[in-house]
Amino acid sequence: MALKRGFFLIVGLCSLVLGLLGILLPVLPTVPFILLAAYCFARSSDRLYLWLMNHPWFADALKNWQAQGAIRKSLKRKAYIVSSLSFLVSIAVVPLIWVKVMLACFGTGLIIYLRSIPEIED
Template sequence: MIIKRGLFLCIGLLSLFLGLLGIVLPVLPTVPFILLAAFCFARSSQRLYDWLHQHPWFADGLKNWEEQRALRPGLKRRAMLVSLASFSLSIIVVPLFWVKVLLLICCCCLMLYLWRLPVINE
């Protein structure tokens, strides 16, 4: 049991770190990593779980996701626009063709994922 909690804690901390990196790095999506961190913290650390749910950046989105399995339309739109802008800039800047193709594929996969997420009817 302790090993399982420790594993969830490590995965949660890694996911939180990657999610925070995803705020500034275009290749890492923030939302899935924060959701994974919340899932892992719920099984390993009540203190970190509560902190994540009280954090001003993540609290509303996590609450909406846990209660309705959906995002607010504005958050979804913003996530898509920022991701698209970040990937576009990266594709323009990167000199290697195969990296451009890989970034384009990642961008398309992320856009499809975000597009398919349900929205909250306000």
């Protein structure tokens, strides 16, 4: 049992770090990593799970996702704006055309994924 808890703790911590990096880096998706961290912490550490579920940045989105499988409309709008801007800046800065195309494909995929997430009215 300790091995299983340790595994979930390590995966949760790695997911949390990747999710936090995803706030700054356009290629890393923040939400899936934070959701995975919450899932792992629920199975490994009550203290970290409660910290994440009560964190001012993530609590609302996590609770909405947990209860309804959806996110607030305003959060979705912010995700569209921040993702689009970060991908556009990255595309403008990168000199290699194949990287520009790859970033454009990732950005398009992310927008399609965001559109598929159910919304909650604010």
